[in-house]
Amino acid sequence: MSGQDKRVQDAAHAPREDFVKGPTVIPFGPQHPVLPEPLHFDLLLEDEKVLGAIPQIGYIHRGLELLVEKRDFADYVHVAERICGICSFMHGMGYCEAVESLLGLPIPDRARYLRTFWCELERVHSHLLWMGLAADALGFESLFMAAWRTRELVLDVAEETAGGRVIFGSAIVGGVSKDPSDETLARCIKALALAREEVKRLSMVMLQNITVRHRLEGVGVLSADAAYALGAVGPMLRASGRAYDARSLGYAAYGEIGFETVVETAGDCMARAIVRAREIEQSFAIMDKVVAAIPAGPVSVPAKGMPPKGESFARLEQPRGEVVYYVRSNGTRNLERFRVRTPTFANVPAMVEAMRGSSLADVPTIVLTIDPCISCTER
Amino acid sequence: MSSIERSPWLIHYDASSCNGCDIEVLACLTPVYDAERFGCIVTGDPKQADIFLVTGSVNHLNAPIVKNIYDQMPEPKAVVAIGACAYSGGVFAECYNVSGGVASTIPVDVYVPGCAAKPESILDGVVRAAQILKEKEKAMRATRKAERKGRKAEGAQR
């Protein structure tokens, strides 16, 4: 019997008065129309007010962390980038960064710039995807369609430069595997300028629409202290007024390119939407700068030999927030342990906190504004 | 005349997929690919669905859910398994919590290749599934007709 069955049975056998007086348990998910992925909550309700939520994960757990013991350390990147189909490049790259720091392998400059380019491309496509899904959840069908239409322009650039639409597959240990020519990059920047115009318009539509504002403003408020203490990351933390962005670590080419941390202070769903909208705009600017400054040269160095005995962390900023990779080697070709702390995993406690006190109808909105990625969370 | 081929309704379930195929299924429904040109509508209700799109491999937790959705769908129905994971488990075939492709749980009609499957491939798969639906419906009508004839003959004999 699963935990949920037991709770249902307990509720059924409870004395009648308790049943009427006590909080109602309403299951949310695992299949919910607003989410393409299975996520389950038991919502404790008093009338329409959410008193608390018990998250339940595990429907799409695969156990890929253990696979690292069966794969060559350089080949595992192809598994790592399939942790999640939305931030695939960053997962592959994060694994590579961790292994490279274990090997003490500096990668060529051009590879660092290309990694930055693809990271930002992924951020744009992920945020546009989120914008579409959020609009769909709010019943704003035309914005959903427009956001996904624009997203196709970005995906075309991804396919042209990296070879894949959602699984880029271009990160390898020691650099990147594809080297788009300068002409291709220039053409892509032109295509992206078109998308940028479109996104600007869409953001304006989304953020100024009176219905959207009505649904998002003041909903799911998370205070700065709560967000910080519960370990929230990414737009969730930045929308609550804490300026923390792992890109400040200066990995890839962020140290040279520079960027500005986007912060909002309201902490509600609207603030999270604004943070994402502003981040898209900034990502376009970063891509422009990367292509303008990209150095010539090789894009990869061979990863020779075994990884030495030791351990290493790598931290990146994904569209959903900071992600922490950990690798440990015992000196053989197969790593001993690989672990990834994904942003949604860190955001779940904060999401539960943000739901507390909101009404049942706002729950889907709050779930969507953290931009959950369940396949990341469960791996 | 086959109305089912002209307007198949879809239901999508994410068995343990990495999300890549799921967002491509969603991309199929948006303007650039627009599966609704073929009369498709995504529904959340298995009782109204004709084509079952499954992404990702099956594990012991979601196998009953996949089976349940399939059982609830009315005849005739078609199953499209999308991506390498739904075919054999893909890169995750050796993971401890993956029991293999979708075919181990429910009968599959069409496979869509790719990791992640391209929207064009998914459209191909859906179009093919609609044809299969039409064939299945034809077969169903034929059996029903034969049954009716049989019953009539029985009645005449009596």
Added chain:
Amino acid sequence: MPLLPMSRVILKNFFSRPATRLYPFVVRPAFAESRGRIAIDYPQCIHCGACARRCPANAILVGKEPKSWRIDAFACVTCGLCVKVCPKKCLRMDNERPKSADFADKDSRVESHVTPPAPEAGGPNGA
């Protein structure tokens, strides 16, 4: 929304082409870099099995007796690792993707090359 930008959008939508690609009727050529499927120049293959050992999805099967090379195009995740490790460089990444196939249609899913066990071995024998 202010009237001017809105009418601009309406006009633009009137005069621009629809965003929808009429896919099965109009096929857009694939990008040169696009990862579609693995193809082999079979006569070059020395059956070393490096591709089969490294394949993360176990999609390649190399037979020694009789000599054969098979790929399950549907299990393949097009990571390109086999192309990288091939010592004879006889594997390549095509940008054409494999077509969807029925469950029963096993032959179209697996591409197999078998060398006939004749003395003058070497000719390709695509299935």
Added chain:
Amino acid sequence: MTEQHNGSIIPIEIGALLPETDALRSAGWRLVQVLCVGSADGAELSYSFGLDLEMRSLRVTVPAETPLPSVTAIYPGAFLYENEIRDLFGVRIERIAGDWEGKVYDVAMGKLFSKVSIKAISSEDPGAATGGAASMGGAL
């Protein structure tokens, strides 16, 4: 760059875990992650904390069947990590606020990540190690 990513790793005793964590919390650090590496005779847990861009980890070595106190009283957000570690590694973490009673992943086999069971799993499945047509046999 590596230094900045890795931070410092400080080995501590099990008894010192709660006081040390409490001290970090009062100094404004936040919990970044809890990491577990299994071994044949227990597990090694690393609690990573972050303050701005700095990272610091406390490392506890837990022998098998030794109870470990939960840090959820100090960092409530740690319940996911601790539930997961208890499910996958079989570490006895006690008094977790928000206890899921071993139902995080509901995987068929218990204690997957402890080294003993990995050997058991891989010996059960010899086809996986040799590579080749494991998937072909299944799908064809």
